Each structure stands twice: as structure tokens, then as C-alpha cells.
Amino acid sequence: MDGKAAGAPPDFHFYPLDLYDPEDRLHPFPEGATRTGREVYAEMAEEASDPGSVALGKAPRALEEEVDELVHLYALGGAGEWGSELADGSAPCTEVPEHLPLGAQRDWQRGPEAGERGCVGWGATGPGLRETYRCAHGRAIEEYECYVIPEEEDEDEAALVFCVTCRAPVRALEVSDEHREHEVTALDKALESAKDEVHKNMFKLEKQILEMENFANHLEEVFITVEENFGRQEQNFESHYNEILETLAQKYEEKIQALGEKKKAKLEALYGQLVSCGENLDTCKELMETIEEMCHEEKVDFIKDAVAMADRLGKFLNTDTDVEITTQPDFEDQTLDFSDVEQLMCSLHALPAPSAPVINPQAPNSATGSSVRVCWSLYSDDTVESYQLSYRPVRDSAPGKDQAVFTMTVKETYCSVTNLVPNTQYEFWVTAQNRAGSSPTSERAVYMTAPSPPIIKSKEIQSCEEAALICWESGNLNPVDSYTVELTQVETPEASGVTESVVGIPACESLVQLQRRQSYTMSVRAHNMGGPSARSDPVTVHTTGSRFPLNQHTCHPWLTVADDGFTVVRSERKTPLKEPLPGNTRFSRCVAVMGNLIPVRGRHYWEVEVDEQANYTVGVAFDDVPKEEDLGANRLSWCMRHRFASSRHEYEFLHNKTTPDIRITVSPRKIGILLDYENSKLSFFNVDISQHLYTFSCQLHGFVHPCFSLEKPGRLRIRNGIAMPTHVAFY
Template identity: 25%
Template sequence: MCLEHEEEKVNMYCVTDEQLICSLCKLVGRHRDHQVAALGDRFDKLKHALDSNLNSLIKRTTELESIMGKLIQTCQHVEVNASRQENKLLEECDVLINIVQQRRQIIATKIKEGKSVRMRKLAQQIASCKQCIERSSSLISLADQTLKETDHARFLLTAKSTCERVSMATASSQILLPEMNLNDTFDSFALDFTREKKMLESLDYLTAPNPPVIREELCTASFDTITVHWTTDDEFSVVSYELQYAIFTSQSNVVSLCNSADSWMIVPNIKQNHYTVHGLQCGIKYIFVLKAINQAGTRSSEPGKLKTNSQPFKLDAKSAHKKLRVSHDNLTVERDETSSKKSHSQDKFSTHSSYGVTGNVFIDSGRHYWEALIGGSTWFAVGIAYKSAPKHEWVGKNSASWVLSRCNNSWVVRHNCKEMPIEPSPHMRRIGVLLDYDSGSLSFYDAVGSQHLYTFDVSLLSRCAPCSTCGTGV
């Protein structure tokens, strides 16, 4: 123990120097302060970790309690439903037993009635036969006695009368004997309950059908219809199907869609395993859910995502400049050579050097793809333009249009007079245009060589249409 620092203690051996002891006490004090600080940090960290782990444990325990509560509630439901089904089974079996007993009584009565009718007829026939036999037996005895008579006089006296009686009896027996059906032995019916036995042996409780499976690889689509195909393992137990569909926006929205009945369009009472939905938007992805229904309940399929095709379009001849000629099928446009010609050596952005035409559809959503066959044209532009874009201005020169353009050997993409040179294949003859309206992108491709040429980032604010300008033919 240090005399000057009574609170400081240190275990030492062979200590002789008080100054050394004092220095050691100071060192121990600083070490203790450092240890206290370290312990404080460890305390704070451990307390924070313990508090965090405790909160996690409490949260997990709460979740487990909730799950256990649901499990207990499910057990109660199972108990109640099983008892209800057992009572229902007894009721249904009692009904079947009553029906069998009633049918047994009815059929037994029919058997008794059939037996009684046949036995009555047979008894009458036996009585008639017995009477005839008795009369015939007495006449046979009389005839035998007459034949034994040796006195000719008495024989002649009785033989004639006896012969007439025997003759009359023979004739009358043919008339009096009833018609007999010896084949009707009551064996011409059968008690065959084989089918009913099989039906009874197959009795079982009915369960809700297994979930159907939407076969996306078999489904087909047009620009405004989707035909949904599905399969199920319980085809014969399904009474009907119900198809639900809604516009698919994102994967996170699927859960909210499934929990909201108001978001779905519903097609009930479908009997076949396919259905065509009409009146859809073009180029839009939809989510489909199918329900299989019978008397026991309903099971739903996994959601299936299907998309309509982009809407086909043609050129709108009414939108074409008067110096352009649109073909009768509205698929081709070219410069009207009968009009006045101007040299292509003029300013390539001149409003007089090329003229425009738009498609006959306007796009306000979805993804759309189309191609332009440029043939031998060396002076053209293809792309999109707002409905409000200037009709007789070179597309791409204004803020309302985006195009890929060729002017002789110069290839550029242009928007609002700003252009970016590109280098496609010198032999490119078909241009692919992909517009994703919702995500805001417009891409151009070499449709034959599958080469990506350029992509505009566009924020479309209103309806737009495919557009084209040309100096020769496109």
C-alpha cells in the first residue's frame, strides 16, 4: 500500500523504495483510467448490442407468437370443419341408406307381385288340368270295362254310348285346357348393381381443385387481344374457371394487385381451358390470374405476365406533303417526280429539300417496333414526331421530332437541330425503330445486321406518331 495514495494498491514482491512505489501507483492509476474508459466503451457497445439483440428477439418472439396464434386458430378451424364434415358424412350416408332401403322395398314388392301373378295363373292352369285328368280317368275306366264285356248284346248296348262320351271328352279337353307358358319361370329380369357398387366404392369427399397453370408458351397476342391457355391436374373436378387481369406496372405492384379486388377485370364462368380477352391496349404488359372453381372451393394460379403486340400502322396519305406520293397500300412513300425538282446539293436542312408524312396511329404508351425499308434512297429521315409538330418542316429540326437521317453519304441522328453523326453499314437497307414510350427511349437499329445505331433519351409529354421524310423513295 502506498502511504501517500491509500486507495491505490498493487501486488509487489521485495519492495524497498517508497518513491518507486509512488511511481508505480501513478502508473496503475493511469492504467486504471484507461481500463475504465475501455470498460466504458465495451459497456456501451455491449449494451447497444444487447439492446439490439433484445429488440430483435422481442420482435421475433412477437412474430412467433403471432404465427402460433394463427396456427392455434387454424387448428380450431380444422377441428370445427372436420366435425362439420363428419356430421355431413353421417347425414349423406343416412340419405343413401334410406334411398337403398326404399329401393329395396319397392323392388321386393315388385318381385312379390310378379310371383303372385305367375303363381295365380299357374294354379288356375293346374286346377283345370286336374279336372280334365279326373274326367278322363273315369272315362278310361268305363271304356276298359266295356272293352272287357264278352256278351255281344250288352257290349253293343253300352259301347256306342261309351265311345261317344270318350270322343266328346277328348274334344272338350282340347278346348278347356288353358294356354300354358312353361318358359315364364320369373327368370327374365336381373338384379345387377355393379355400376352402383362402383359408384358407392368411389365415394369420397370433394376438395377444391389444384391450382391451374397458365401456359405462357401457348398464349398468343395481337395488338388488342390476348388468348390465355392453361392446364390443370383436376380437369374433371373443375366446374368453371374465372380469369382476372390487370395492367402490370411493376413486380412490387403484384402483391397490392392481388390484395385489391377493385384493380382486376374479371371474366367468370369459363368452361374451356382457354379464353381470348378483347379490347386491350397495344404494347402493354398485363398480369393474369386464373381461378379453378368447384363446390368445395377455389384455387388460384401463379400470376402470368403477357403482353399485347404493338399496333400495326400505315402511312397517313392525308398528312403527306403534296410533293410526296403515297402508294395505294399506304406502305410506301416517294418523291413525286412530276413536281418541280430541286438539287440535293442545297442545304440539307432546307424545308424545301424534303417533305414529311406521318403514320396513321398515335402512340401514348407501351413499347412499339417498326421497320423502314429504305431501298436505294439516299435522302430520307425516319423517326417519331408529336402530333403538334410542324407539318412542312424537316423533322428533327424542331423540338417535337427525333429522327435518323441520311443525306447522300452523311448519316446523323437529329433532334431540335442538334445532330450526332453515326456510322452504319454502307449497305444498310432496313432500319428498325424501337420506341419505349413509358421508359422514355427511342432506339434505331440496322434491322438486317442487328446493329444498334443510336438511342435517344426522350421524355414524351403527348401523343406521337411514326414519321418519315424522303427525297427519293422509302
């Protein structure tokens, strides 16, 4: 065999590779050029035939030791498994594959000198995926995973890309042929995508493992509780059952003996009556016979005997004869006295009252917003029929004071208590009960329910091409430990699942780094010692361009922000001005409003739709810009100002009350603004004709806010979250 898989390109070689090979193992591939088996054998023969060689007689032995070591290393079998001929009688192979390990090449080439070893077969069992050593009898000795390693080529020819359609790496030269219509990407990008997919799967697996571990712990608690209670009850029932059997057997013997004695007395009394009745019958018969004899005698004798017989009959008749049975044949119903048996039966439950249970501390993630799972233990051998769990909310850090107590009866050593208030501490204690009474109360433990889901302020979300600032309300009266932002990249409408999480957020806002020109679905969870809350209602964030809302807390009273949050209107009717409070952020003299810009370094672009005849000012300013001054009248603001008077348009680019002498011939109806933090520049553009108007070189020591002002009634509409035009990207 030639050592190459069928169908593989001619410039690809297959090498056996043990991925789990330790570093200290002998490597069969020496560094440098690879030689064929024939070249190695020729070199060996030349060294062996050289009479002046110092290592004469030692080189073959060293080579044999090296070959034996490699044979043992690759589990190629002992000397007894090799033969000089194949099983079918054919001659051994003489062609040595170049990709065989060095020891295998030598054994291949040694021929008759190898003794019983013979030929080693090296063949591909798949299309370049696995190769197999085979002995002379044709059976596989060991298999090795193989990798396709291309030979060195020119940089242009060896350039590889990844075909997404075929899901395989290909040469850049093949893209124009077979993969012309396929989606192709760089190998580095494909590798990053594969890593991201692995991370997502790892996150899902970790979550499933955690759920399975919690469920396994729960089952283990139930199993241990049932096993302990069953063992104790089995011992008690067996002991008392034996006592009841002994008592019943004794009762049986006593009752049988009493019935026998009563039977004997009845029989003796009846026998006496029977004997007396027989004697009376005999007397009656004798008198009857005597009277009959007298009737046949003569009258004189009859009269004499009749007088004597009359006296005798009178005496017999005057004798009372008892013809009533003194002993009844039936027996009275025997009512057994089972009082002692009842005592034994009651002794089954006459157990000592159980000892006090031990309530466990709250386990992580054991609560939801309305329920909590409470666990306790009973370390003694007491028999328990039920547990009484009591709890009450903890208010004002004063446990157990003037709060309603709730109780519930359970059979197991755990209980899920429901209908609770989110993010609230509850005090729990438990007692064990059986027929003997209740145990002492356990120590009290404080459990906490999970928080309520936060509420995202969708109208205050700020974003740019690389990040987004998410703000939310806690939704809980009590403070929480931290928050987690979960986001999912919306690639398709069917996309689902969390792809990334930002954890351990202490405040109610977070700056999340994102990818450009993507859409994300975001939600927030709150965490405390009880566990995470449910997800908040999701919001969608786009990274097409910079997106910011208008801050109504800075809005002048004469301005109104529309419901869409991006339109500023100044009406004809003026509302009376109120004296601003000290430290108020609202504009007082300048009729303006600020927008919130996400604090991210980079380039931000937005547009403003204006009225050609309106007097407006647009630009940027620091947060501490004086609210009683006009925009552009100090060092903390840069802006473009427009005034319309007598059919003339006047434009000024103001900073610290100074403006350059610039003429604008075409009045813009849509103004583009580019804020470049990196280069400290602020540029203005006429979007309609793609014209650059002016660029400020600013000293931006911090983040700035977009500003908008209307000196007369009119409206301004801000368009943000849009992609940067091509003519703007060069500035």
C-alpha cells in the first residue's frame, strides 16, 4: 500500500497521531527530512559492512532494541506474532511506506533478518480519517487517529479559508471553482464563531448540571428521611407485634381452661338430675303394678290393701318432684377482657415525645419571588408522625415582634412555602410531633424570598455602535445584592436563549459592550441570598448607530418633548417661568433641552430635522454647562446657531461667544452631527446635499450631551440610531 487514503490529494500525507500521548514518550518522527525505509536499510547495511566501524556488532543490537521499544510502544505485538510470510502464503511486502514510524520502516525492510516478524501492513480504513497497523495474519493490531497535514507550499497557494456551506476549510484557490457560490469566511473568524458556540453550549450544560444537582440533593433528602422513618417504625412494630401475639396466646389458654371446667360442672349436675328422675320412674311403675294386682283380688282383701295403698300413694304424691332442668345446655357468651391487649396496642404509640429538630440555613437558589424551600433535620431515633412549620415575616430588623404567625403541618423534613412577598425575610421554626406530644421548638432561621423582576426604562436606553447603557428600576422595596443583564443576539426571528450574561452589577444601570450593526434582546434579573428573580420584560437594542433619549429633567418649561421622545416643540403660548431651585438641572434662560449620550469613547452620529425659517441651536455641552446662559456662550458648549430675519439666513458656529466667518449658501433642512471623542472633534453636515459645514476642535475632558434650543415657536425632530453616511465617515 502507498500509505495514503483513497481520494486524498497527492500533496497530503497521513500521519498517526495519539492525542493523549504524554510529553515524555518517545516520538517516532525525528525533526528534519523524512527518509524512506530503503534509504535507512541501505545505510544500516553500509555501516554493518564497514570493517573500520567502531560500533561493529553494536549497531544492529541497538537498532533491534530501538525497534523493540517502538513495537512495544505502539502495541504491535511480540516476536511470536510476526511471520515471514502472510497467512495466505504470499510473499511479505517489500515496499516501505514513507509515513510509517522509523522502527516500523526498519522492521518492514529487514525481511528475513526479522525472523518471525515478517511484514507489517499499513492501510487506510477511511477517507483519510484512520489508519491501521496489520500483522502478517491480516488482523488489526492498533488504530490511530490521523490528521491531514498539507505539504509546504507557497503562501498564496497554501492560504486557507473556511467554507460555511460545506463546513470545512478549503484553499483560497478552490473558492473560485467548486465553492464559487458558497459562503466563505476567514479561518480566524470561523474559529472565533466555533469558540462562541462552544461557550454557549458550556453555559447551557452548566445550567443543566446545576439543576440536576439540586434535584439530586432534593431526592437524596427525601430518600434518607423515608429510610430512617421506615427503619424505626419497622423495629417498633416488630417488637410490639411479638408482645401482642404472646398476650393473645396466653388469653386463649386461660379461656379454654375456664370453658372446660364449666362444661364439667354442667354435665355433673345434669347427671344427678337424670338419676333422680330414673328413681322416681321406677317407684311409679312399682305402684302401678301393685294397683293392678289389687284389682284382681277379692273385695275384702282389696279393701284392706287399698287402705294401705292409699296411704302409700298419698305419701308419694305429697313428695315434690323437681321436673325443671337446673343446668341449661347452652353456654353464656364469653366476653374476653382485652384490656391488657389494648394497653399493648396503645403502647405502640406510647413513645416518648421527639427531640427538637434542627432547621437548616437557607440554601442558595432555594427561593422564588413568592415561595421558599425550607429544610430541617432530626438527628435522633425519635419516631415522628408530622412536623409543624411556623413562620412570620421579619419587619424593621426586629424578628418575631408583633407579626402574624402562619403554621402548616407536613410529613417530610422539607416544605415549600408559597404565597410569600418578594424580596422579604421570613423567620421559620419547626416542631416534631407524635402521639406522645410535641418536641421543643427548633432554633429560628431567617429565609429570604427572591426579588421581583426589575423594570427596564426602555425610553432611557442609550446605545451606539459598540455598546449600550441599560437603566432599570429595582421593583423591590428592600435592596437587592446584585443584578444580571442577559442578552440574546437576534439573528433570526426564531432565535431564543441567552447568549451572554453580565453578572454582579451593583447599581440599576450597566454599560454593555456589543457588536456593531446587530440587534439584541435584553432582560434583567435581580439577585439576593434567596436566588435570582424572574426575567424582566425584554427590550430590543440596536447597534446601528448612536441612540439617546431627551432628558426631560433639563427641558425648559416653554419646550415640550413629544411622546416619541425625539421631538421638541415650542408652542406660541408661553407658560410662566418659575424660579429654578438651587442645583436644578433645568434650563432657565436658554430655551433648550439636553439629550443623554452614552458614555462610550468613539464616534457618534445623529441628525436633526429643522425648519428653514425657525431660529434654532444644535450642538453639544458638558453636564455642568450654565443653565442660565445661551448655548455657545461659554467654554462648556459647542453649537451651530441659525437665525431667520428679512428672508435671510444667518449661521454661526459658537464656542465661548466666538464664531468663524463662514457663509452657507444652501440652507440645510436636515443637519448631521458627528461627535468624535478620539480626535476631540465636532462636525456639522448638510445631509441633503452631503456637504460638510464646519468642524470644531474641542477639548473634551469628559463626556458631553447633545443640546437643542428653539428661540421662537417651532419644532426639532432628532433622528438617532442611524448608520453613519459615507461622506461623514471620512471626517
